[in-house]
Amino acid sequence: MKFGHIYREELERSFPAQWAASAISYNQLKKCIKRVQRELSALGLDAHTLKQLLETAEAQQKARDSEAAAERAKNEAAPEGSRQCADDEHRPLRYRFADAGPAVVPQLLFLVDEATGAPLDAQLAPETRSLLHRLALEAQLTDLRITPDSPPDSPADSSPRRSIASSSLPPTERSNSDASNVPPNPDSSNDPSPPHSSSSPPTDPSNPSSHPPPTRVIAIPLTSDGEFFTRLQTELFALHSLQETEQARLSTTITSIGTLISRVTDPRTGKAAQHDLVRWRRIFEIYLDSRVFFSATERARGPNDAHKAGEAWSRFGALVAADGGVWKKRESEAAMRGFVEINEGLLRHLRFQELNQTAVGKILKKFDKRTALGASSSLPPLASPASFSASFAKALSAQVSSQIVARVPQLDDYLCPVCFTLAYRPVRLRCKHIFCIRCAIIMQREGRDRCPLCRGHTVLSADSDCIDPNLTKFLRRYFPDEAREKQKANERAAAIDQFGERFVDAKCVVM
Known part of the structure; x- marks a missing residue:
């Protein structure tokens, strides 16, 4: 076909x-x-x-x-x-x-x-x-x-000249x-000398044949x-206008869905403590790992085309369905439907723009084949088939990440770079890098003064004032289970340092 x-x-x-x-x-x-x-x-x-x-x-x-x-x-x-x-x-x-x-x-x-x-x-x-x-x-x-050959008094100079x-x-x-x-050239009457091109080589007046x-x-x-190129350019402008309209519509939807997700994931205490923070965090973790619109692998880095993005979106849906879980708040169901609608809208528009890019490429190739004029190589950038889909997906994907996914803090963003567990009781060094208190104590005990990240001399000067209270409160609020687990691990490690491992792990024996 x-x-x-x-x-x-x-x-x-x-x-x-x-x-x-x-x-x-x-x-x-x-x-x-x-x-x-x-x-x-x-x-x-x-x-x-x-x-x-x-x-x-x-x-x-x-x-x-x-x-x-x-x-x-x-x-x-x-x-x-x-x-x-x-x-x-x-x-x-x-x-x-x-x-x-x-x-x-x-x-x-x-x-x-x-x-x-x-x-x-x-x-x-x-x-x-x-x-x-x-x-x-x-x-x-x-x-x-x-021309340079015309003498000043020739009949060709007796009439007004026009610039070409x-x-x-x-x-x-x-x-x-x-x-x-x-x-008419206003300077022609004031300048009696004939015009010469600056790039023309000097000629010999005595040799008329030397003049080209x-x-x-x-x-x-x-x-x-x-007519062909005017129609093509008009339709490309119409595509650009449609893209701007669709981008504005999806941008408004992204903002509203982000506000709704922020509300249903707020870890409040008391009677209103019911929230869907854990499930939304798991969904966004799967979403980020799926790399729907952008790939970060060494073999394929950059924006995905419509086919790859569709396959990644299908994998995301299958993993979410297999993960199970029940929403605790009814608003979360509406937020999930909106999140799915945004991504499917992005996929549909990506496919639409790629289809039009293919049509433009084929019609220009056909024009060159039928006329041999080579218009594709000399077409101005404004009229050439620009990468509408890449800019559209990049802008809206960035907005989804900043206004929806970022509403739910991810555990990977708050890990200690030494032990790769939650940096609970975070110690902020003078170089602004953060480590958990246990790793900071171990580095000081071993006499290592250089920061593992920037190699600055900041470790040995850290004290109890370097513990960030606001970040500690934030981690306890948004990662309660991980914070309790890390606190138990810190207490056990401190007991081992003080009493030895045989006394900490020893069990009571009935005599």
Whole structure:
């Protein structure tokens, strides 16, 4: 089955109607490509011909680059951009996108002799050469360039001159479409000297053949390719707008679910001591270990695609179901439904954006294959298929972690870095690193002054004032079972230090 049918069926089956309406219209863009083909073929520029012309132009440019390598080495102070621009000026054919603000304006440019209007590429079809010659003559009727060969008193200088530079082309280029709209150059009447390019080599006035013939860049007026890229850019902007709307909606839901989870996991005492802190902690522990949207392994690090994220989400659901447990508060059930809805919404949008990225990539590949214009490599970043899904998943995953998962403290964040148990009775050294009181005592007893983390000389100077009372209260509140277990372990270790292990573990014997 062709991609167009699969794409349409996937949109209709898996996504809301509003999303499907904002998706890339793959079939309509295919029709635009056919119109581009017909328009180019009518000008004698079918895909095979254009491919040969572009390959020839590229080969000629590489040859010029190799010949001018020594000269460029001498002029290393010149900016790279100016050298590239000078190289582009000598290309007899190129396809580019003009800088016209947010709009995408494609241009098919040919280099012609300014004096005769004849194309510089001899491989063009007769109808193409005729069109370029006519366009060049029409442009010369309203715009003539002063060349270095023109004497000051020649008839060519007796009439007002117009600059051939425009906002969409480099200073040495001009499109026939805006020839009559270029304003007169205000400095031309004050400067009698002819303009010279800063990158042009000096010429010998006594040798007329040393002057290269003046050239002009002519843009062939095409309408169908502009229609194609305008439609593509409009639909990409619609996708971006849909992403912003969906992101705002999910962001509001994340905030409300985070507030609800904070309320149902508050470990209050007294009659209202019933809470679901332990179960929510276990669920979030499984969620973090599942790495649904981002992978942290060495083999696959970074954001997951829709397929991997879906598999990780399925594993998370299976582990939560196998873990069992009953909610103590009814609000926790609503919070769990909201948490599931947020993640499924993220997965659905991730799949939607990846599907559209695939459609954009395939339609641009088809455009290049049918026209040989190579638009994919020269498309501006604003109009190219950006990674919408990665930025969307990254932003909302970070919000889920900060506003939902972080509401429930995780045991891994409060472990002693030496014994890897809860850092109860936490000792905060002068270097701000925290250890449990038992490990701090052992390090002092062994005379180790360097902090195990930063290697600072802070251990031996620690005393009872370094015990953090606020953190001790926090650990006792949110990790009551672990705190009691660690307290018993500390008391037993202190008894062993004082009386010996044989007296601590000895049992009573009935005589």
